Amino acid sequence: MALAITIISVLALTACGGSAGSNESADSGSAETSLADTGGGRAAEGTAAEKQAAEPGQDTKQAPAVAKQAIISTGAIATEVKDVAKARTRVQHVTDKHSGQVAEQETGTDEDGRPGHARMVLRIPSASFAEAMAELEKLGALVDSSTTATDVTTEVVDTDVRVKNARASIERIRTLLARAERIGDVISIESELASREAELNSLLAQQAHLADQTSLSTITVSISRDGTTPADGSDSGFLPGLSAGWGALRAAGTWLATGAGVVIPWVPVIALVGVPLWLLARRRRQLPTPAPAAAGAAGTAEGADA
Structure with a gap:
């Protein structure tokens, strides 16, 4: 009985101590909360006053905190220009203006070595996505433009x-x-x-x-040279004709060189096989053949002797 009374007393003392500690923690937390409210009260009042002055008639009640919206924005632009090199430089200027970067870039050239088309993949800060798209659409004759926004906040x-x-x-x-x-x-x-x-x-x-x-949006820019407008602005005259003739001559030379490259490896094989066959056939043609009349006379003489 005495042992039971002792255990109950210890438990009671422990419970009282825990309750006192909880009360002290609660009081301390309340004090800290009061200090925080006192220190930040003026800032809160200033913010509320500024909101009320900026938006008269609006309720100054603070809205609950919500998660910041997260959007993945992508865009694609296809355009035709007279000078692909200059358009590519302008794209780089737009990218630098918005503190972006060129993630991928490829350029194709025509027969004269001039840029004929280009493809550039840009990473632009999301805050500047709409502005960058508007500037890139003015590069030349816009062929296609599309944007996609995906909400990934959740x-x-x-x-x-x-x-x-x-x-x-x-x-x-x-x-x-x-x-x-x-x-x-x-x-x-x-x-x-x-x-x-x-x-x-x-x-x-x-x-x-x-x-x-x-944080960074992706914009794919496809640039091609306008096929309906020549680079020099004219499609007739002596110089365009000379350029066309020179191009045809170069094409013919390329075709002949290609044909020669295909035939040359076969020349040694043809020489090793064809020349002996030709010499053998020529030798056979030079061998003498017996005359039919001489053979008949020889047969008659043999019959008379018999």
């Missing part, structure tokens, strides 16, 4: 929460690992820790990819 928020939970889980597992004493427990906990860390790394990679896609 995916971004979900990934952030999963990253936070994964980190907290890893910290708890590390705490258990520090307290483990048996080898079997250590091995089991380390295996679980490695699995959680691999999952966290995957989530971090996904988080970085989403951040890159939402």
